[in-house]
Amino acid sequence: MNYIKRTNILQLLLLILVLSSCTKQHKAELSDAELPKDVLPKMRPLVHEVPILTAEYVTSKKRAIESFYIKNWPNHSLNGSFLVAKNGQILFEKYEGYANFRDKTLITADTPLHLASVSKMITATAVLKLVNARKIDLDQKVNTILKEFPYPKVTVRMLLNHRSGMRNYSYFTDKKEIWDRHNTITNQELLNLMATKNIDLESKSGTRFAYCNTNYAMLALIIEKITGLSYKMAMKQIIFEPLGMKNTFVMDYENDRKKVAPSYKGNRVEIGMDYLDVICGDKNIYSTPRDLLKLDRARSASTFLEPELLQQVYKGYSNEHKGKRNYGLGIRMTELDPGVTLYYHNGWWHGSTTSYVTLRKENVTIIALSNKYSKNPYNVRKLSALFGNYPFHLDDDRE
Secondary structure, three states: OHHHHHHHHHHHHHHHHHHHHHHHHHHHHOEOOEOOOOOOOOOOOOOOOOOOOOHHHHHHHHHHHHHHHHHHOHHHOOOEEEEEEEOOEEEEEEEEOEEEOOOOEEOOOOOOEEOOOHHHHHHHHHHHHHHHOOOOOOOOEHHHOOOOOOOOOOEHHHHHOOOOOOOOHHHOOOOOOOOOOOOOOOHHHHHHHHHHOOOOOOOOOOOOOOOOHHHHHHHHHHHHHHHOOOHHHHHHHHHHOOOOOOOOEEOOHHHHOOOOOOEEOOOOOEEOOOOOOOOOOOOOEEEOHHHHHHHHHHHOOOOOOOHHHHHHHOOOOOOOOOOOEEEOOOOEEEEEEOOEEEEEEEEEEOOEEEEEEEEOOOOEEEEEEEOEOOOHHHHHHHHHHHOOOOOOOOOOOOO
């Protein structure tokens, strides 16, 4: 009897030891690709949008958009992708030109192009989901998250709305006493420079708007710190995978730089990457209009953010000077008339020029991406006049 009891006890201890060993091994094996489901907030797609557009509506809008397209990109000069949708339903899309002029790779609906600063809207989306999940607070001091951060009054909100007062990293990393431009620089190395090289603020924190890529490079680090993931994998898990954005990714410089679509000058001369092309958060997301449409619709869902937080996203924070242009939390805005505000974000990096427009009242999404330098993508905001009371003209060059 005692022998049987001892045997059972030994078997139980052995089972506990095996289970403990398996648990430790499982934890050790958890990687960027496999985390517990409750660790991160996830975006949710917006489905079953109504009303379904009538055939007559689609035909009339498509005709007007196509006319604008021909005028804006004469002789099929778009080297990129273009899409207009309402209620998530595509009214018009066009894909023309080459992703790579050397090997004549055509741009298609599945071709990811560099979003340039439209990436900021996506970085902001991830940060806002972390705020919504109570992982961080909008008015939390950045130095409570990033311990090396040298500016004690800067908050997460100030990074999002460009009121931190920090200098743009491209303006001080090009000095040889600060950084050797023969070496690429990472987000963390950028933070270390600001902490150790006495990089002064350009203006007092919270006093004025100054569009600055450094803000969003720091937000990428905050995402990494809070999630315990690389920025690339955090964006994949929070946004890209849940929304089915299969052609969207953060560029990994070492692995992707020779695979992604290059960018070009207006004369088709390729623009090579430089030492700043590792920094992400402010740029370096590649995507397609169809994927961005999925994100835009998800951001319009009632499950995106709590109402009070959502209201803060689309509020203008820079009112020290009178004017129509303003900036919210990761989104630009033009306040045209009382009650009429255009929300958008443009981008420009090397030869890539991009534009994302979201008409929130009308449920319209307008996207233009190009990897050959042109200001034409910025003109697509004029199409808002087809859907609401926006003071633009499609038939001439007036603003």
